[in-house]
Amino acid sequence: MDRLTVRDVERGELAELADLCREHAEFDRGLDEPVQPLPDxxxxxxxxxxxxxxxxxWCLVAVAGGALAGYASYCWHPSTWRxxxxxxxxxxxxxxxxxxxxxxxxxxxxxxRRARELGATRLQWQTPRQNHAGQRFYERTGAHGVDKLRYTLSL
Known part of the structure; x- marks a missing residue:
């Protein structure tokens, strides 16, 4: 693989990022996730x-050979309990x-690193139950899974 750079996504890359999101949705559909079609x-x-x-x-992208190889998106989420x-x-x-x-x-x-720089004390995420490779990846980061079932209601 060509030299890999991880950085913030740039405006001119949003069409390519949208394509990458579509690939992500197809990957999750392959795990029997009920993913709705992404908007045009x-x-x-x-x-x-x-x-x-x-x-x-905010969105980070991995760039290799001038093309997006991956992405990660993050946001702040409030915690009532804390x-x-x-x-x-x-x-x-x-x-x-x-x-x-x-x-x-x-x-x-x-x-x-970015979350820490912004003052966050916790990072959370989810992955499909069938994504065993993803679960192994996350466990190698030192994270632990919390067994909850996430619900979605279309409005």
Whole structure:
């Protein structure tokens, strides 16, 4: 693999990021996850979420050979029980063909560093129950799983 760089996504990469999100959704569908089709205007929506006047997320990308090899997106999430907020790792995905080359770990570690720099004391995320490779990856980071069932209600 060409030299890999992990950095913030740039505006000009949002169409490619949207394509990567579609690959991620297809990967999760392969794990029997009930993923709805992604919107056609996803790149525009991501621009608002990442670069808009009130950004909701930040997104790191792994770049190799001038192309996106993976991404990780993060956001703040409030905690009623603690009266504070933690960082939520919303998505972490690495393209087929570059998996197993520490791309995911580099994205994860960069996100942990950013969360610490921003003052977070906790990082949380979820992964599909059938994503056994993802679970092994997360366990190698030193994290522990919490057995909860997440529900989604379409509105």
């Amino acid at each position: 205007d996803l790149a525009e929506r991501l621009e608002e979420q990442i670069f808009g006047p009130r950004p909701g997320i 009266g504070d907020s933690y960082v939520l790792l919303d998505c972490l995905f690495v393209r087929d063909g570059v998996r197993g080359q520490a791309v995911g770990r580099r994205l994860f570690d960069a996100g942990v």
